[in-house]
Each structure stands twice: as C-alpha cells, then as structure tokens.
Amino acid sequence: MAVPERFVKKIIEAKEKQLKQLDLSSPIFFNDGDQLTKIPTEVFNLSQLEVLNLRDNQLTTVPEFLTKLTNLTQLDLSGNQLTTVPESL
Template sequence: MAVPERFVKKIREAKYQQLKHLDLSISVFGEDGEKLTKIPTEIFNLSQLEVLDLSGNQLTTVPESITKLTNLNLLDLRGNKLKTVPESIGNLTNLTLLDLSYNQLTTVPESIGNLTNLTHLYLNGNHLITVPESMGNLTNLTYIYLMKNYLITVPESIGN
C-alpha cells in the first residue's frame, strides 16, 4: 500500500525545512483520514528529527531503520497495533520519552534498558505479562506507566 500523499508532503516539508518535530499522528489528520500502516522509509532520512509522533495510526511494526534517527528525544507510537518493538530500539539513547501505550505488545525488548536518558516510559494498555530486568538501568526514569497490562511481577530493580 502506498503512503498517502498528505503524509509524503509533510515528510518532504520536514526534510526541506530541516524540521526537528514531525507530527504524523491522527490528531493532525483527523479521525476520518487515512492512517499509516507502515512507517514511511523517507522518515529515516530526517536525521535532524528530535520529536516523532506517529500516534493513532495502524502501525503493526517498527523497522530496524528507526535507529537512524539518532537525535530523537521523543518517540510517540501510542494507539497503534504494534505487536513487537525491535531490539534495536535500545540504540536510540537520546530518548527521554517513549510512548508505546495502547498497542498489542506482549514483550518489551531487553535493550530498553539501554535508554538511560528516559524520564518517561508509557507501556500501559498492552498485553505485557512481565517487563525486562534491564529496566532497572533506567535510573533517570521519573514516570513509568504499566497499568492495564497482565503483569504478574515487576522486577525489583525498577525504581533503584
């Protein structure tokens, strides 16, 4: 399926203007508009991006290419249909906020513990039974949202 033209136009504009914030969320295009089912590959050439909002779309995967966006400090993927997140997400070490809430995640990659600059982590509204022990490495984390999951235990290392 081709990427809807309005998304392509916004991505081109971001590249041309060297924008640091790209909002391709449903809030920009409205409830009735077409939604993204995959992340357009053109986004991964926007190395200057610091904020990427893809919330409220129909995304089912996050490609490994996301790691090209090394300057990201906010990544909002809430309200999609993500079942997994790649292990490479742990390479986005400048992230301070990661929102993966209201998806269909059953696991979180161990590499999430590499995101030591995170202050906000939203994992609520998924299908998680457990979270990785490595989350104890997130010593700058001030807000973590885990409600509305199926958690049996939470590692004691969280909150250290």
C-alpha cells in the first residue's frame, strides 16, 4: 500500500518546521479510513521528534530504525496489531 500524499506532506512539514510532535494516528489523520501498514522510512529522518503518535493503524512490526530517533520520549502504538517490537525499545 502506497503512503497517501497527505501523510508525506505531514512528514515534510515536520522536517521543514523542525516539529517535535507528529500525529499520524488513523482516526485523526486519515479521515477516509486509510491506515498505515508500515512506518515510512522518511519518519526516521526526523531526529528532532520527541512525540510520535501512530495509534490505530495496521502496523504489525516496528523497525529497528525507530531507535535512531534519539530524542523520542513518547511513542503511541496502541490500537495496532503488533507482532514484532525491537528489544532496544
């Protein structure tokens, strides 16, 4: 499943404005029912992020790359179907 353009725009905005919070939860962000099945690699370039909300998507795994977000203090993965989470988290 391709990442919706509006999602890509949110990531670009977060990068350009050096945002510390990014809300990509399904009910708030995806009004038409689209849900993420994986975390796009562009998110891992947002080193300034402190809060990342991925609630209520269709994620099954969390990639090891997430540990590159060293400033991340809050991560919401509730409402997903996770089967694999890196031990480093």
